[in-house]
Amino acid sequence: MESTLKALREGESVLDLSPRSTVSGGVEDVYGEDRATEDQLVTPWSFSVASGYTLLRDPQYNKGLAFTEKERDAHYLRGLLPPTVVSQQLQEKQLMNNIRQYQVPLQKYMAMMELQAGFSTHHDKITQHEIETNERLFYKLLVDNVEELLPIVYTPTVGEACQKYGSIFKRPQGLYISLKEKGKILEVLKNWPERSIQVIVVTDGERILGLGDLGCQGMGIPVGKLALYTALGGLRPSACLPITIDVGTNNENLLNDECYIGLRQKRATGQEYSELLSEFMAAVKQNYGEKVLVQFEDFANHNAFELLAKYGTSHLVFNDDIQGTASVVLAGVVAALKLIGGTLADHTFLFLGAGEAGTGIAELIALEMSKQTKKPIEETRKKIWLVDSKGLIVGSRQNSLQHFKKPWAHDHEPVGTLLEAVKVIKPTVLIGSSGVGKTFTKEVIEAVSSINEKPLVMALSNPTSQSECTAEEAYQWSEGRAIFASGSPFDPFEYKGKVYYSGQVLNW
Numbered sequence: 370m371e372s373t374l375k376a377l378r379e380g381e382s383v384l385d386l387s388p389r390s391t392v393s394g395g396v397e398d399v400y401g402e403d404r405a406t407e408d409q410l411v412t413p414w415s416f417s418v419a420s421g422y423t424l425l426r427d428p429q430y431n432k433g434l435a436f437t438e439k440e441r442d443a444h445y446l447r448g449l450l451p452p453t454v455v456s457q458q459l460q461e462k463q464l465m466n467n468i469r470q471y472q473v474p475l476q477k478y479m480a481m482m483e484l485q486a487g488f489s490t491h492h493d494k495i496t497q498h499e500i501e502t503n504e505r506l507f508y509k510l511l512v513d514n515v516e517e518l519l520p521i522v523y524t525p526t527v528g529e530a531c532q533k534y535g536s537i538f539k540r541p542q543g544l545y546i547s548l549k550e551k552g553k554i555l556e557v558l559k560n561w562p563e564r565s566i567q568v569i570v571v572t573d574g575e576r577i578l579g580l581g582d583l584g585c586q587g588m589g590i591p592v593g594k595l596a597l598y599t600a601l602g603g604l605r606p607s608a609c610l611p612i613t614i615d616v617g618t619n620n621e622n623l624l625n626d627e628c629y630i631g632l633r634q635k636r637a638t639g640q641e642y643s644e645l646l647s648e649f650m651a652a653v654k655q656n657y658g659e660k661v662l663v664q665f666e667d668f669a670n671h672n673a674f675e676l677l678a679k680y681g682t683s684h685l686v687f688n689d690d691i692q693g694t695a696s697v698v699l700a701g702v703v704a705a706l707k708l709i710g711g712t713l714a715d716h717t718f719l720f721l722g723a724g725e726a727g728t729g730i731a732e733l734i735a736l737e738m739s740k741q742t743k744k745p746i747e748e749t750r751k752k753i754w755l756v757d758s759k760g761l762i763v764g765s766r767q768n769s770l771q772h773f774k775k776p777w778a779h780d781h782e783p784v785g786t787l788l789e790a791v792k793v794i795k796p797t798v799l800i801g802s803s804g805v806g807k808t809f810t811k812e813v814i815e816a817v818s819s820i821n822e823k824p825l826v827m828a829l830s831n832p833t834s835q836s837e838c839t840a841e842e843a844y845q846w847s848e849g850r851a852i853f854a855s856g857s858p859f860d861p862f863e864y865k866g867k868v869y870y871s872g873q874v875l876n877w
């Protein structure tokens with residue numbers, strides 16, 4: 370190592386792979402190209418300091434035309450850039466103008482990913498010169514244009530990006546750990562170029578937003594969530610690691626799609642699944658230490674609750690869909706009390722959807738109510754009702770319920786539909802966490818509006834296509850009386866001469 374460093378300091382080549390090439394003609398096989406064959410693997414390793422041409426293509430350090438005169442001299446950039454030096458502000462302005470030219474959100478997404486990591490080169494209008502890879506500029510843009518760009522980098526656009534990941538995918542982002550890596554996960558983690566990781570967002574792609582099983586293409590989710598950790602939370606990008614665990618997919622369309630980038634097999638389950646996850650969690654701790662935060666994202670609920678419970682005592686873990694959602698929704702409800710009146714305990718909650726989001730939110734609301742009223746949580750839970758795909762969760766269903774639904778099986782006769790449930794439970798707050806769009810029908814919104822002067826309606830399911838109703842529908846069907854918020858954003862809506870701005874409740 371010392372001799373390598375000495376050679377570097379003295380400007381000698383350290384790329385020379387012995388034995389020396391036997392190819393004659395005066396040109397040495399410095400890079401080992403002549404010797405590399407598919408059978409005899411030679412890693413094309415190089416010891417490089419990012420300067421000159423390489424620096425311009427390094428997302429982390431590239432500044433494009435914003436490199437100063439001094440930096441151009443110091444980093445061998447002379448001639449590789451046109452002579453003008455521009456400020457980052459001007460770069461930002463030009464880039465936002467370019468991104469705004471795109472009509473289709475997915476194109477904006479691809480342009481943003483190109484800027485972040487050199488994602489794709491498929492551009493119709495924007496030339497390669499206009500979108501360069503420049504991670505600092507990506508975050509500057511995101512921080513300065515949060516409202517405009519978050520729906521691009523995250524929901525709703527990220528949902529479409531994941532659905533089409535195979536065909537828009539060019540350069541990999543994040544780390545892929547598949548069943549093929551079983552027994553070698555620690556080595557795979559070591560392939561990641563950064564060492565000081567503070568947060569990992571990991572998915573297995575089985576419940577991507579409300580879009581279902583997108584397998585390996587779920588990678589857009591950890592990448593997007595971690596961009597928000599940096600843009601909104603101030604974490605260094607190099608401290609963030611997006612990971613997708615690929616155990617296969619049950620999505621037949623993907624399995625038959627020639628562009629699919631993941632393992633072409635049905636999902637591993639049971640022991641095979643838990644052994645891979647267990648190896649992963651152990652490797653994470655071994656490689657990054659005790660304090661690395663592992664955020665589980667968009668796992669299906671049959672794994673999500675179990676993983677959280679299993680690793681909650683040994684690792685620093687967090688499930689965004691169960692816990693993160695609960696905290697933002699509670700905050701949203703508390704804020705809305707200023708408009709709808711009363712305390713938390715004065716309200717009756719009805720959920721459509723009793724999975725990770727629904728039961729996670731319900732439990733935190735019950736806890737907060739219990740804290741405020743000093744009543745036991747078993748009592749405050751009774752103010753909260755949930756409907757799943759089989760109807761209202763009631764005592765007679767107790768034995769057939771998944772464990773996370775059991776605390777919500779209150780005494781009541783069976784009720785089959787949401788509309789009937791609204792009529793009999795008479796909620797003041799209606800929350801959608803079903804992942805199924807259009808389920809807050811005109812009749813449902815009218816029913817909840819007939820009970821309340823100002824019904825609080827939250828349609829949390831993502832992306833927009835899965836929202837239980839739109840802002841327009843909520844305002845129209847409630848005749849402008851609903852207090853409405855959604856997971857994916859809606860534009861302001863004008864109704865009878867008044868403009869309504871809906872809220873966004875999202876576990877960013």
Ligand SMILES: NC(=O)C1=CN([C@@H]2O[C@H](COP(=O)(O)OP(=O)(O)OC[C@H]3O[C@@H](n4cnc5c(N)ncnc54)[C@H](OP(=O)(O)O)[C@@H]3O)[C@@H](O)[C@H]2O)C=CC1
Pocket residue numbers: 576577578579580669670689690694697721722723724725726727756757758759801802803804805808829830831832835855856857874875876877
């Ligand atoms: N805004 C935000 O911050 C967040 C939004 N979400 C969104 O919430 C949605 C659900 O996520 P999650 O809770 O993790 O998913 P889960 O799969 O864990 O839960 C979905 C629940 O909805 C129920 N359901 C499905 N279809 C229907 C239907 N037609 N009628 C009534 N109930 C139905 C399911 O019933 P059953 O159990 O009987 O199958 C299940 O209880 C997703 O769209 C996700 O994007 C999630 C996290 C955060």
Ligand SMILES: CC(=O)C(=O)O
Pocket residue numbers: 524577578579667689690830831856875876877
């Ligand atoms: C927002 C989010 O985490 C979800 O829809 O899954």
Ligand SMILES: [Mg+2]
Pocket residue numbers: 578666667689690
């Ligand atoms: Mg999620």
